[in-house]
Amino acid sequence: MKIERLTAESRKNLLEDLLKRSPNQYGQYEERVQVILNRVKEEKDQALFAYTEQFDHAKITAETIKVTEEEIQEAYTQVDESLLEVVRKALKNIESYHAKQMQYSWFDSKPNGTMLGQKVTALQRVGVYVPGGKAVYPSSVLMNIMPAKVAGVEEIIMTTPPGPDGKVNPTTLVAAHEAGATAVYKVGGAQAIAALAYGTESIPKVDKIVGPGNIYVALAKKAVYGHVSIDSIAGPSEILVIADETANPRFVAADLLSQAEHDELASAILVTTSEDVANAVNKEIEGFLKVLSRSEIIKKSLENYGHILLAETLEEAIETANEIASEHLEIVTKDPYQVMMKIRNAGAIFLGEYSSEPLGDYFAGPNHILPTNGTAKFFSPLSVDDFLKKSSIIAYSKEALEAVHKDIETFAEAEQLTAHANSIKVRFPED
Amino acid sequence: MKIERLTAESRKNLLEDLLKRSPNQYGQYEERVQVILNRVKEEKDQALFAYTEQFDHAKITAETIKVTEEEIQEAYTQVDESLLEVVRKALKNIESYHAKQMQYSWFDSKPNGTMLGQKVTALQRVGVYVPGGKAVYPSSVLMNIMPAKVAGVEEIIMTTPPGPDGKVNPTTLVAAHEAGATAVYKVGGAQAIAALAYGTESIPKVDKIVGPGNIYVALAKKAVYGHVSIDSIAGPSEILVIADETANPRFVAADLLSQAEHDELASAILVTTSEDVANAVNKEIEGFLKVLSRSEIIKKSLENYGHILLAETLEEAIETANEIASEHLEIVTKDPYQVMMKIRNAGAIFLGEYSSEPLGDYFAGPNHILPTNGTAKFFSPLSVDDFLKKSSIIAYSKEALEAVHKDIETFAEAEQLTAHANSIKVRFPED
Numbered sequence: 001m002k003i004e005r006l007t008a009e010s011r012k013n014l015l016e017d018l019l020k021r022s023p024n025q026y027g028q029y030e031e032r033v034q035v036i037l038n039r040v041k042e043e044k045d046q047a048l049f050a051y052t053e054q055f056d057h058a059k060i061t062a063e064t065i066k067v068t069e070e071e072i073q074e075a076y077t078q079v080d081e082s083l084l085e086v087v088r089k090a091l092k093n094i095e096s097y098h099a100k101q102m103q104y105s106w107f108d109s110k111p112n113g114t115m116l117g118q119k120v121t122a123l124q125r126v127g128v129y130v131p132g133g134k135a136v137y138p139s140s141v142l143m144n145i146m147p148a149k150v151a152g153v154e155e156i157i158m159t160t161p162p163g164p165d166g167k168v169n170p171t172t173l174v175a176a177h178e179a180g181a182t183a184v185y186k187v188g189g190a191q192a193i194a195a196l197a198y199g200t201e202s203i204p205k206v207d208k209i210v211g212p213g214n215i216y217v218a219l220a221k222k223a224v225y226g227h228v229s230i231d232s233i234a235g236p237s238e239i240l241v242i243a244d245e246t247a248n249p250r251f252v253a254a255d256l257l258s259q260a261e262h263d264e265l266a267s268a269i270l271v272t273t274s275e276d277v278a279n280a281v282n283k284e285i286e287g288f289l290k291v292l293s294r295s296e297i298i299k300k301s302l303e304n305y306g307h308i309l310l311a312e313t314l315e316e317a318i319e320t321a322n323e324i325a326s327e328h329l330e331i332v333t334k335d336p337y338q339v340m341m342k343i344r345n346a347g348a349i350f351l352g353e354y355s356s357e358p359l360g361d362y363f364a365g366p367n368h369i370l371p372t373n374g375t376a377k378f379f380s381p382l383s384v385d386d387f388l389k390k391s392s393i394i395a396y397s398k399e400a401l402e403a404v405h406k407d408i409e410t411f412a413e414a415e416q417l418t419a420h421a422n423s424i425k426v427r428f429p430e431d
Numbered sequence: 432m433k434i435e436r437l438t439a440e441s442r443k444n445l446l447e448d449l450l451k452r453s454p455n456q457y458g459q460y461e462e463r464v465q466v467i468l469n470r471v472k473e474e475k476d477q478a479l480f481a482y483t484e485q486f487d488h489a490k491i492t493a494e495t496i497k498v499t500e501e502e503i504q505e506a507y508t509q510v511d512e513s514l515l516e517v518v519r520k521a522l523k524n525i526e527s528y529h530a531k532q533m534q535y536s537w538f539d540s541k542p543n544g545t546m547l548g549q550k551v552t553a554l555q556r557v558g559v560y561v562p563g564g565k566a567v568y569p570s571s572v573l574m575n576i577m578p579a580k581v582a583g584v585e586e587i588i589m590t591t592p593p594g595p596d597g598k599v600n601p602t603t604l605v606a607a608h609e610a611g612a613t614a615v616y617k618v619g620g621a622q623a624i625a626a627l628a629y630g631t632e633s634i635p636k637v638d639k640i641v642g643p644g645n646i647y648v649a650l651a652k653k654a655v656y657g658h659v660s661i662d663s664i665a666g667p668s669e670i671l672v673i674a675d676e677t678a679n680p681r682f683v684a685a686d687l688l689s690q691a692e693h694d695e696l697a698s699a700i701l702v703t704t705s706e707d708v709a710n711a712v713n714k715e716i717e718g719f720l721k722v723l724s725r726s727e728i729i730k731k732s733l734e735n736y737g738h739i740l741l742a743e744t745l746e747e748a749i750e751t752a753n754e755i756a757s758e759h760l761e762i763v764t765k766d767p768y769q770v771m772m773k774i775r776n777a778g779a780i781f782l783g784e785y786s787s788e789p790l791g792d793y794f795a796g797p798n799h800i801l802p803t804n805g806t807a808k809f810f811s812p813l814s815v816d817d818f819l820k821k822s823s824i825i826a827y828s829k830e831a832l833e834a835v836h837k838d839i840e841t842f843a844e845a846e847q848l849t850a851h852a853n854s855i856k857v858r859f860p861e862d
Contacts, residue, residue, distance in 0.1 A: 083845045086838045097547055100539065108531065115782070116528055116796055121775050123809055137846050171845065207809040222657060226664045229809035233657045254854040261850035293849045340824065344552050351546070351826035354858060358851040359827060362842040363835060365547055366823035378554055378638040378660035380821040390811040392797035393771065395782035396790060404794060407517045411793040414514045414602065415568050418724045419692035420789040423685040427785060 001285065001302055003278045006271065006309045011320060014269075014307060018324065021236050021265045021305070021373060033190045033219040040194035045201045051191040056132070057164040060186050065202045067168055067184040072177050075170035083138075083171070087178055090363050091142055097365030098150040101384035113397030122152035123229075123387050125204060127196035128181065129211030129221075130172055132161035132188050138175035139361060143368050143382065144211045145179035151387035156181050157206055159196060161188025189213075190220035197224035210382060212369065231382055235373035236265035239357055240326035240346075242317045242339060243281075245274035247332040248353050252277070253284030255330055255357050260301040261294040267305035269324065271317040278308050318342045325376040328357050345376045402428060432716065432733055434709045437702065437740045442751055445700075445738060449755065452667050452696045452736070452804060464621045464650040471625030476632045482622040487563070488595040491617050496633045498599055498615040503608050506601035514569075514602070518609055521794050522573055528796030529581040532815035544828030553583035554660075554818050556635060558627035559612065560642030560652075561603055563592035563619050569606035570792060574799050574813065575642045576610035582818035587612050588637055590627060592619020620644075621651035628655035641813060643800065662813055666804035667696035670788055671757035671777075673748045673770060674703040678763040679784050680711030684719060686761055686788050687712070691732040692725040698736035700755065702748040709739050749773050756807040759788050776807045833859060 004010055040047040045062060052060050076084075107117035128144045131137070141158075148156050158181040162168055168186055176184055185203050187195055193213075199205030208229040209221055221230045239259035241252050256268040272278050285302070289295045311317040318339060321329055325345035333339050336351040343349060347370030348360050361368045371379035405424050412420035435441055470478045476493060483491050507515075538548035559575045562568070572589075579587050589612040593599055599617055607615055616634050618626055624644075630636030639660040640652055652661045670690035672683050687699040703709050716733070720726045742748040749770060752760055756776035764770050767782040774780055778801030779791050792799045802810035836855050843851035 080845070082841055086841050089835075089838055090842065100537065101549065106531065114795070118532065118797075119771070119774070119780065124775065135847065139842060139846065225656060226653060226806070229806075250857055251854075254850070254857045257850040258848070258854040261848060288850075288853065292853060293847075298850065336826070340550070343550070343822065344555065346822045348823040348825060349550070351824065352828075354829045354832040355825050355827050356832070356854045356858065358839060358843055358848075358854050359832065360823070360825050361851060363839050364545070364825045364827065366549075366825055370823075371820075375657070375660075376820070376822070378820055381823050383821065385816070389802075389807070389809055390814065391774065391777045391807070392779040392791070392801075392812050393782065394779060394786050394791050394795045394797055395767070396786050396795070397783075398785045401785040401787070401790065404520075407520055408789060408794050410513055411517050411521065411570060412789055414511070415570065416566065416724075417689070417692060417789075419685070419688040419719075419729065420792060422719065422723060423682075423689040423787045423789050426681055426685045427787065 001282055001306050001308050003282060003308045003310060006311045006316060006320060010309070011323065015323060018267055018305065019374060021267070029215055029219055033216055033223060036190040037194045037220060037223055040191050040200065041198045048187050048191055048195055048200060051189065052162065052187060055189055056161045058162045058166045058186070060162065060166060062202055064166060065185055065187065067173060067186065071167070072173055075173035078170035079174045084174065087138060087142065087175060090139070091146065091178060093363060093365035094142055094146045095150060098147050098384050102150065103385070103388055107393065113400035115393070115395040117393035119391040119393055120388050121391065123207045123389060124153070125155040125157065125206045126153050126387060127206035127209040128156060128158045129192060129209060129213050129217060130158060130160040131213050131217070132163070132169070136169045136171050138171045139368065140212065141172055141175035142179045145176065145181055147367060147382055147384045148387045149180045151384045153387050157196065157204065158184045159187045159192040159203070160184065162186040190216040193217060193220035193224060197228045208387070210386065231369070231386060232371050232375055232379040236267065237262040238267040238327040238372060239330065240269045240271065240321055240324055240328070241330040241332060242321055243270060243272040243274070243277050244314060244333040245277060246334045247272070247277050249277055249280035250284045251353050251356070252332060253281045253288060256281070256306070257285065257288055257292065257298055258358050259328065260298045260306060261292070264297055264300040264304060266301040268302060269307045269309065269326070271309045271311050271320050273311050273314055273317060275310060278310055282308060314339065321346065325374045327370045327372045327376065328360070330355070330357060347371045347376045347381055405431070432713055432737050432739050434713060434739045434741060437742045437747060437751060441740070442754065446754060449698055449736065450805060460646055460650055464647055464654060467621040468625045468651060468654055471622050471631065472629045479618050479622055479626055479631060482620065483593065483618060486620055487592045489593045489597045489617070491593065491597060493633055495597060496616055496618065498604060498617065502598070503604055506604035509601035510605045515605065518569060518573065518606060521570070522577065522609060524794060524796035525573055525577045526581060529578050529798070529815050533581065534816070534819055538824065544831035546824070546826040548824035550822045550824055551819050552822065554638045554820060555584070556586040556588065556637045557584050557818060558637035558640040559587060559589045560623060560640060560644050560648060561589060561591040562644050562648070563594070563600070567600045567602050569602045570799065571643065572603055572606035573610045576607065576612055578798060578813055578815045579818045580611045582815045584818050586614070586635070588627065588635065589615045590618045590623040590634070591615065593617040621647040624648060624651035624655060628659045639818070641817065662800070662817060663802050663806055663810040667698065668693040669698040669758040669803060670761065671700045671702065671752055671755055671759070672761040672763060673752055674701060674705070674708050675745060675764040676705035676708060677765045678703070678708050680708055681715045682784050682787070683708070683763060684712045684715030688716065688719055688723065688729055689789050690759065691729045691737060692723070695728055695731040695735060697732040699733060700738045700740065700757070702740045702742050702751050704742050704745055704748060706741060709741055713739060745770065752777065756805045758801045758803045758807065759791070761786070761788060778802045778807045778812055836862070
């Protein structure tokens with residue numbers, strides 16, 4: 001990779017470059033997605049069967065669309081025992097981290113006769129989308145389902161495209177069952193999102209849809225937003241590493257490549273204060289590229305969106321990281337905790353040289369579904385919050401309302417909402 | 432109003448009827464909104480000036496687009512002293528309620544050398560949209576700005592359309608200044624949303640846009656979602672009252688009308704177990720309609736979306752309320768607290784006969800920007816949460832990673848992400 005000196009100019013170009021990967025730029029697919037959504041809304045199951053035949057080359061029917069208990073049991077026989085064991089260990093960590101995010105209702109009553117509160121309720125039914133295709137990511141299944149489970153969602157409906165044999169990948173099924181999905185349906189793409197948003201004869205309408213997917217899935221989720229809730233719109237994966245002269249170049253190189261392997265739009269950026277580290281990382285990358293199985297993808301994503309940037313100071317590196325707002329941020333410096341305190345924008349932050357990014361993808365416990373493409377400036381990792389909602393509670397006694405009723409009437413009348421004012425006045429006709 | 436017996440059939444029809452008011456049904460305006468968004472993205476300030484002349488019949492320039500300190504001071508001379516006093520009292524209540532919603536970073540370190548955490552950060556810059564037109568709602572200004580302020584947002588940028596004289600309504604300005612807006616710009620409609628989402632020479636790009644608006648504003652917000660964050664998409668206002676035989680029909684009638692006066696799409700629904708209360712409320716409504724200034728609007732909204740429903744049991748009333756998921760829910764029964772515990776879906780819940788809905792609109796403290804049109808099933812009231820975001824924190828010691836490194840490698844290899852596995856392996860080459 002070329003090693004670039006960080007300047008205001010290079011920073012601006014870099015940011016613009018990265019934003020080009022945004023799923024918000026794919027307007028040309030919107031119409032095709034809308035056609036799919038409308039057809040599923042109208043024809044329901046029939047549309048799902050037709051699209052699954054067209055896109056997934058699989059025949060499904062009202063009898064086979066839902067994964068059966070037998071299919072789940074069969075899947076268990078096909079999954080490696082050692083993987084199952086790791087899945088169970090990871091689930092324990094994921095559950096324990098997410099349990100700390102739980103929020104509870106609160107109520108606050110005052111001697112003046114007022115009670116205010118906030119009631120926290122879990123969503124009742126949610127949909128989890130799991131992509132199909134050659135790549136199978138059981139870890140994503142765990143990460144999508146577990147926060148809903150911890151929040152107390154009663155029904156967790158998963159959809160995923162079947163293979164041409166009409167079967168769901170066994171590892172996906174086992175992961176879903178272990179994490180606690182209540183039903184799995186064999187549908188993928190925009191048609192699955194439509195089914196979850198509007199409901200069909202087979203698939204019940206949900207309150208919220210989460211889970212990553214291709215551009216059709218992302219656009220479909222965006223289109224149904226408001227009708228149901230959705231999680232953030234996922235873009236290509238990213239890593240940014242802040243490293244000083246103490247960093248181990250071999251570790252840094254390996255971590256950059258771990259994100260670059262995701263796809264050709266993935267971005268891997270090193271920002272370092274040390275020219276020696278920059279050169280050494282570059283050399284290690286070359287070495288790894290000779291041996292890694294996905295080196296063709298890695299080469300392309302490094303070419304497109306890979307950068308090694310030299311910062312004058314650690315402050316400058318931190319500022320750059322905050323501007324880019326990377327999905328994953330590794331801090332490999334003498335005192336990573338101090339640097340972390342100055343980070344405003346990042347999906348997940350990894351501290352020190354033994355907190356490699358894949359540790360977070362698979363095992364540590366925090367969610368690996370993270371805001372991408374600069375959206376860490378305003379979005380959060382998928383969490384228990386995503387599956388909870390709140391209602392405000394207001395209770396005033398007669399005395400408490402009486403003490404302030406003129407104030408409320410004044411305010412309502414200033415807004416010319418006289419029926420609002422009237423609803424207070426009727427309660428104190430003698431005043 | 433007609434008094435209807437609640438049945439499965441009437442409930443289904445009612446729900447379908449209410450959903451027709453959804454802002455998601457206005458596809459025909461989408462193209463016009465997109466034209467506005469694109470033009471502002473391209474021409475920036477120039478487009479804002481042109482649209483403001485076209486839609487608001489006001490001339491604004493780079494010099495006058497931002498409200499000046501002098502304009503704010505002038506506004507104070509035009510606002511009634513007693514209203515200002517009430518605004519300040521309300522603000523105190525709003526601030527104190529929202530302060531209870533604040534969330535803080537947490538970190539959890541274990542003796543095994545792991546530290547996991549969640550860092551909470553306020554958004555840096557947010558946009559607040561305030562509608563213009565004849566109606567002026569200073570209460571909305573307070574409710575939009577205060578949660579951002581409590582969260583610790585540094586820059587709170589407000590936009591609102593100017594009158595034909597190029598001025599912003601003085602009450603709006605004073606409310607914005609009291610609540611803590613850091614800048615106010617004279618732009619409205621979809622063009623204001625575009626300016627906040629993309630930035631122009633005058634108006635800085637924000638991270639999130641909140642605030643109600645007409646259908647153009649709602650569609651523009653939906654279109655820029657993902658590029659920035661937005662709050663829920665606001666639909667017409669709603670109230671549902673659950674009343675038993677203990678309810679005061681005069682109070683209930685007045686409260687129903689207080690929401691019906693908002694606009695012709697507003698919905699006011701009484702669900703009662705008492706036929707006497709149903710009849711008495713109906714009679715009181717007739718009386719009020721003769722004296723209320725906005726009775727023409729009220730009549731239309733009652734005709735369109737007003738209902739008096741008779742429930743067999745309180746349980747049935749509760750179920751109906753949960754299905755409708757009303758923006759405002761009043762519980763006027765013998766034991767409103769018990770009923771409240773069974774409510775899953777509602778924006779704000781008002782308990783007992785002295786907790787009239789306008790108390791919440793203006794004064795009590797909880798936010799009056801609430802999920803409408805059934806979205807209380809998955810959205811929450813506007814809150815401090817809306818202006819905070821989270822980053823996960825992961826730190827493992829060498830020993831902690833060493834103890835689990837094989838597990839992570841197994842998982843990564845099962846997903847065929849060999850560069851992920853490699854990033855763990857390089858750290859333990861001797862194993």
